[in-house]
Amino acid sequence: MVIAVDAASLDKRNRTEQQLFAVVEQNTPDSIKSPLFPQDEPDAFTFRLNKELIEQLNLWEWFRNYAKEAQVSTAGIRGPQNILYPWDTRFPINQVGIILATLGKSLVANEKSDGNPVEKLAGCEVRYNSQKYVEFIARIQAAQGIRTYVPKGFGTLPIWMASFLIFMLDLDGGEHVTSSHSVSTKNATKDLNNQGSQYLPEESMQFVKKIEEILKIADKDGYAIQFSAVKDEHIDFERLDELHDGVQLYVGYLKSGVATDANLNLIREMKPPIVVDCVGGCMYRPMRAIFERLGIANSVRWLHVEADPLYHNIGKLDKNPKTGASEFYDLGCDFSILDVVQSVDYASKLKDQPIGTIVEATDPDGDRLIVCQIEEAARAETLKRLGVDYLTLDDDRLLTIYTPNQAFLMLMDFHTKQLKTAGLWEHHPRFMIKTTPSALAWDQWAAANGVNVINVPVGFKEIAAIMKKIEKQLSDAPDAAVVVQDVYGETISLGVQPRLIFAGEESGGMITGPEELIRSHGGRTAIAMREKSAGESMVLVTALAAHCKQADIPLSDYLAAIFEESNITATCDVREDITYYNESEPNPEKLRTAKQEGEAKRDKNDLFFLGIAIALREENIDMEQACAILSEALPELDFTTLQSIRFVGDGTYLKFADMFVEIRKSGTDAKTKAYASGPNKDECRRYAKAFGQTSGDLTELYKTQIGQTYLIGVEAKARQIYEDFQAN
Numbered sequence: 001m002v003i004a005v006d007a008a009s010l011d012k013r014n015r016t017e018q019q020l021f022a023v024v025e026q027n028t029p030d031s032i033k034s035p036l037f038p039q040d041e042p043d044a045f046t047f048r049l050n051k052e053l054i055e056q057l058n059l060w061e062w063f064r065n066y067a068k069e070a071q072v073s074t075a076g077i078r079g080p081q082n083i084l085y086p087w088d089t090r091f092p093i094n095q096v097g098i099i100l101a102t103l104g105k106s107l108v109a110n111e112k113s114d115g116n117p118v119e120k121l122a123g124c125e126v127r128y129n130s131q132k133y134v135e136f137i138a139r140i141q142a143a144q145g146i147r148t149y150v151p152k153g154f155g156t157l158p159i160w161m162a163s164f165l166i167f168m169l170d171l172d173g174g175e176h177v178t179s180s181h182s183v184s185t186k187n188a189t190k191d192l193n194n195q196g197s198q199y200l201p202e203e204s205m206q207f208v209k210k211i212e213e214i215l216k217i218a219d220k221d222g223y224a225i226q227f228s229a230v231k232d233e234h235i236d237f238e239r240l241d242e243l244h245d246g247v248q249l250y251v252g253y254l255k256s257g258v259a260t261d262a263n264l265n266l267i268r269e270m271k272p273p274i275v276v277d278c279v280g281g282c283m284y285r286p287m288r289a290i291f292e293r294l295g296i297a298n299s300v301r302w303l304h305v306e307a308d309p310l311y312h313n314i315g316k317l318d319k320n321p322k323t324g325a326s327e328f329y330d331l332g333c334d335f336s337i338l339d340v341v342q343s344v345d346y347a348s349k350l351k352d353q354p355i356g357t358i359v360e361a362t363d364p365d366g367d368r369l370i371v372c373q374i375e376e377a378a379r380a381e382t383l384k385r386l387g388v389d390y391l392t393l394d395d396d397r398l399l400t401i402y403t404p405n406q407a408f409l410m411l412m413d414f415h416t417k418q419l420k421t422a423g424l425w426e427h428h429p430r431f432m433i434k435t436t437p438s439a440l441a442w443d444q445w446a447a448a449n450g451v452n453v454i455n456v457p458v459g460f461k462e463i464a465a466i467m468k469k470i471e472k473q474l475s476d477a478p479d480a481a482v483v484v485q486d487v488y489g490e491t492i493s494l495g496v497q498p499r500l501i502f503a504g505e506e507s508g509g510m511i512t513g514p515e516e517l518i519r520s521h522g523g524r525t526a527i528a529m530r531e532k533s534a535g536e537s538m539v540l541v542t543a544l545a546a547h548c549k550q551a552d553i554p555l556s557d558y559l560a561a562i563f564e565e566s567n568i569t570a571t572c573d574v575r576e577d578i579t580y581y582n583e584s585e586p587n588p589e590k591l592r593t594a595k596q597e598g599e600a601k602r603d604k605n606d607l608f609f610l611g612i613a614i615a616l617r618e619e620n621i622d623m624e625q626a627c628a629i630l631s632e633a634l635p636e637l638d639f640t641t642l643q644s645i646r647f648v649g650d651g652t653y654l655k656f657a658d659m660f661v662e663i664r665k666s667g668t669d670a671k672t673k674a675y676a677s678g679p680n681k682d683e684c685r686r687y688a689k690a691f692g693q694t695s696g697d698l699t700e701l702y703k704t705q706i707g708q709t710y711l712i713g714v715e716a717k718a719r720q721i722y723e724d725f726q727a728n
Contacts, residue, residue, distance in 0.1 A: 003275065003303045003349065005312065013313040020185075020310075020328055020586075024084050027586040036087045036096065039132070042230045044143070047099070050222040054215065057089040062097060063215060069668070070204040077101075077204070078179045078188030078668050080583065080591060083128035083309075090588035093187045095129075095136060101189065102137045102175070103225060104210035106144040109172060118146045121166055121240075123157030124177035125282040125365040126307040127187050131155070133177045137189075138235045142228035149236045151245055156282045156307055158366030163196035163531030164253065165246045170194075170522035178365040182669075183330035183583045184310050197464035197530035200726065247289045253529075254539055257514035259294055262418060263543035267296045270546035272354055276300055276538065277344075279314060279333050280364030281307035287366075287535060299542065303349060311364065315340045320582060330584040335361045335370035336508060336575070338389055341401050347393045350374065355397060356554065358545040362534045367460075368508030369534040371407040371541055373400045373555050386563075387572035387681040388556055404508040405439035405573040405677070406559060411537065412442070412502040413562050414544045415512060416449060419501075424515055429495030433463045433503040436487060436648040437662040437675035440570035441563075448566035451501055452494050455486045457649030457722070458664065463503045463511075464530040465726065470494070471527055474517075485728050487649045500528045506575065506675065510537050569658060572681035576688040578602075578672040598670030604696030605672050606665040608633070609652035610718055611702075611711045613645045617721075625705050632699045634690050649722045659684065663691045 036057075037047040054060065069077045069092070079092025087095040109118045122137045124130035131154045138148040149171070151157050162176045173193050179186040191199040191207075217223050228234065243249060251259075278284040284305040291297040304312045315331035321339070331340050341361075350357070359372040375383070375390070375398050383390050383400060390398040402410075412432070419425045431452040434442055446453045456462040466484060473482045474497065482494040500513030509532025517525040529536075548558055563571050580598025585591040612629060615621045621629075627639040641657035651664025651673075659678025666673060674692030676684035698708060 001273075001301050002305055003301055005304065006348065009313070009345065009349075013308075013310060016313050016316050016328075017310050021084060023328060023586045024082065027588075028082060028085055028088065032082075032088050032090070033085055035085075037227075044229045044232070045227050047225045047227065048222055049214075049218040049225060051219045054219055057096060059089065059096065059100075059215060062089055062092070062094075063211060065092060066097060066101075066211070067208045070208045071201050078182065078186055080185050080588075081129065081187045082588075083185055086129040086132065088588070091591075095133070098133050098189065099136055099140055099225060100211050100214060101207065102140040103144070103214060104207035105175075105191065106141050106146055107210050108207045109146065110144060113172070118172045119149070119169075120146055120172055121149045121162055121169075121174035121192075122154075122176075123151060123159075123162045123174070124154070125156055125158070126280045126309050127177070127179060127184065127364065128309045130177040130187065130309075133187070133189070134175070135230070136227070137175050137177075139227045139230065139232070140225070142232040142234035143226035145234065147234045147236055149239050151240050152237050156285070157240075157245060158282055158286060158533075158535065159190065160367050160529070160531045160533035160535055161246045161250065161286060163192055164250055164529055164533075165240075165243070166192055166194065166196035167518075167524070167526065167530060168246075168249055168253075168520050170520050170524065176365070180365055181332050181334040181363040181368060183315075183332045185330065185584050185586075192531075195464065195468065195526075195530050197468075198459070198461035200461055200465065244289065245286060247286055247293065250286075250535065251290055251293045253514075253518065254290070254294070254536065256516060256518075257512055258415065258536060258540045258543070260418065260422070262422065263539065264294060264296060266546035266550065267299050267542050270299050270542075270549050272357055273299045273301050274358040274360060274542055274545055275303055275350065275353060277303045277359060277361040278305055279335070279362055280309075280311050281305055282364055283362045283366040283534065287538065290535065294539070296542070299546075301353075313343070315343050317343070327582065328584050328586070329582055333363060334507075335363070335401070336403055337577070338391070338401065341372070341399075342391060346391070346399055350393065350399070356549065358541070358555070359399070360534075360538055360541055362538075363508070366534050367532045368404075369407075369510075369537045369541065370404065370508055371402045371555070373402075374398070375400055375554050375556065379554070379556070383556055386556055386560055388559070400554075400556060402555065402559075403439075403506070403573055404504070404510075405441065405506050407541070408502070408504050408510050409439065409441050409445060409562060410544060410555065410559055411510070411540050413445065413566075414547065414558075415540060416451075416501060418543075427515065428497055428499040430501045431492075431494045431498050432501055433466050435459070435462070435505040436651065436653055437575070437664070437673070438504065438506040439573045440660055440677040441568045441573070444568045444570060445562065445566045448568075452492055452498075453486075454484060454492060455488055455648070457487055457725075458505065458651070459667070460505065460509055460530075460532050462649070463505070467500075467503070467527055467530070470498070471525065474527070475525070485725075487725050488646060503528060504532070506573070509533075512536065512540070570678050572679065572684050573677040574675070574681065574684045574688050576674040576685070576692040578674070578692045580670045580672075583669065595670045601696075602665045602670050602672050605663070605692075605694055606652075606696075607711055607714065608694060608696040608698070608702075609645075609663050609691070610647060611706055611714050613647040613652045614714050614717050615706045615710065616645050617647065618717075620710070621705050629699065629701050629705055632701045633694065637687060637690055647718050647721055649725060659687070661687050661691055
């Protein structure tokens with residue numbers, strides 16, 4: 001059953017889009033509105049790039065910014081685009097840039113193939129221009145002799161399905177056009193390697209160097225970029241169609257893991273059904289088919305099923321929330337941000353759903369999941385004590401919004417108990433991989449349940465990198481204990497033939513590992529898939545929801561029971577996102593200037609804390625001096641229980657006696673992210689806000705103890721620490 005969206009909501013959505021289009025049109029000069037090459041030519045053609053065009057399009061400046069992004073990006077090389085005129089090179093993401101990057105990647109792939117045929121996959125979610133980008137990617141690759149598997153009509157495909165198919169079909173990699181949960185005017189390409197994992201920076205730099213070579217040749221002699229015909233034999237629409245876009249294979253994978261008979265039987269008995277909010281619409285088609293094949297389709301009601309680049313108006317405002325100025329402002333669709341959830345108008349859209357209804361909200365590319373539940377208004381005080389956020393729906397009902405930290409804690413606990421009930425838990429030692437800013441409660445739960453924890457920097461590619469290190473040891477010495485080192489530098493023995501119970505990050509992405517190693521068609525094995533998946537977590541959440549329904553308890557009571565059973569003291573977590581500019585600014589010059597100014601603020605904040613961490617590591621200062629520096633800069637905070645300050649690959653992690661704070665700069669934008677986890681939510685928020693809003697100005701004590709000159713080499717030292725972690 002699909003929950004209908006009322007006409008008023010659709011009308012509001014259409015008005016917003018018309019306003020957005022009008023602003024974009026107004027800020028695009030007539031000289032840019034003519035395409036640089038054919039947009040709808042089905043036959044092969046050539047786009048010739050030369051010095052004159054490079055200068056006209058300012059491609060060297062574009063390249064410098066692109067290369068800079070590739071060095072640090074955590075989730076694909078992303079940025080704003082001109083949604084009406086996508087060849088507009090004033091924006092970071094544009095057709096010319098996509099074409100150059102694709103050509104660079106194609107040349108690298110062919111060079112590394114030793115003459116063997118190269119096979120890749122390309123897909124996208126619902127953003128503006130995404131399908132055309134996929135078409136051009138496939139046609140550039142086809143012209144280079146690379147076979148590219150694409151959905152019919154270059155249609156949508158969740159990122160996790162693209163990753164899954166690359167691994168299972170033993171492909172050479174893939175491209176996915178997505179910008180996750182960021183604003184509607186942004187886009188990106190996520191490059192996936194032959195494991196289905198996102199590129200690490202060193203992989204990205206290989207094709208970035210090739211782009212530079214192409215531009216140099218074009219600058220001197222011109223460069224002919226070939227586009228194949230749409231019907232070229234190297235563009236394969238049939239294979240994915242035969243595989244139902246991977247649905248059948250994925251169902252088999254789920255049945256080997258979270259879709260156990262016990263979980264499926266629980267789900268089939270559940271009433272009322274859950275609501276799945278397919279934000280952006282990309283998840284509806286594959287997940288409906290998966291639920292049908294699992295025999296649990298009757299347990300789901302679907303919301304926002306139409307593919308929509310504006311995300312059904314979710315997160316869209318008509319004024320800047322910081323300045324109050326009247327302008328189009330997009331919050332994105334990250335449902336871990338309460339203002340975004342507020343913008344959905346669940347009060348009207350869920351008006352017919354009873355108390356107890358679980359809401360599972362995905363993001364546009366289907367890799368993140370946020371869990372909500374309708375509860376009685378009388379439970380407000382209980383929810384506050386537990387640190388659970390909520391919104392008021394009406395006089396009788398609240399909508400709880402669980403942070404991914406809270407929801408995933410419930411999932412790992414439920415999954416563990418299901419394995420124990422099935423008599424499987426003791427068959428293998430268990431471990432978890434988590435990113436450093438994820439909840440301290442996860443570490444405490446793991447300690448109470450005999451689960452080893454491996455901490456890594458932010459980004460699922462970091463989780464995948466650890467998986468591959470573990471798998472190599474399993475292959476090379478299957479009877480020996482697996483030993484790895486985490487980003488803290490700690491050596492962790494996982495035991496003989498360990499199995500992954502959970503891998504995830506606080507932003508809403510997770511995966512589990514099946515009991516038997518996953519085997520691709522070509523015989524490769526893996527402990528888990530390489531990309532976070534709301535498809536997998538959705539099955540587990542639905543089973544948990546059914547379990548709680550059977551026990552006649554809300555999710556919040558299940559969470560409270562975990563806190564008690566596992567002696568968890570760090571029951572609260574917060575994340576403060578400091579965005580330094582309006583990402584939806586339609587004027588590219590203003591956008592570029594605002595972003596550069598924002599990046600300077602972001603970097604200054606980051607360097608302040610990073611300098612302390614590296615100075616401590618090199619024993620230029622001690623903890624007493626570090627605390628004194630922090631106390632002078634942040635006098636409103638108490639640092640008497642601070643135990644350590646460490647650089648953790650992409651941020652600075654401060655461990656207190658009963659909490660942590662992590663401060664890191666976004667790898668994809670002019671943002672600072674500050675995280676805190678501990679026993680008191682108000683205190684966590686106070687610390688996270690203070691750290692996030694720190695200007696980075698050096699105090700007198702900072703200048704005396706560390707010094708401005710010392711900071712010059714700090715980022716290079718941090719980069720070396722990160723590279724050493726990757727290499728160990």
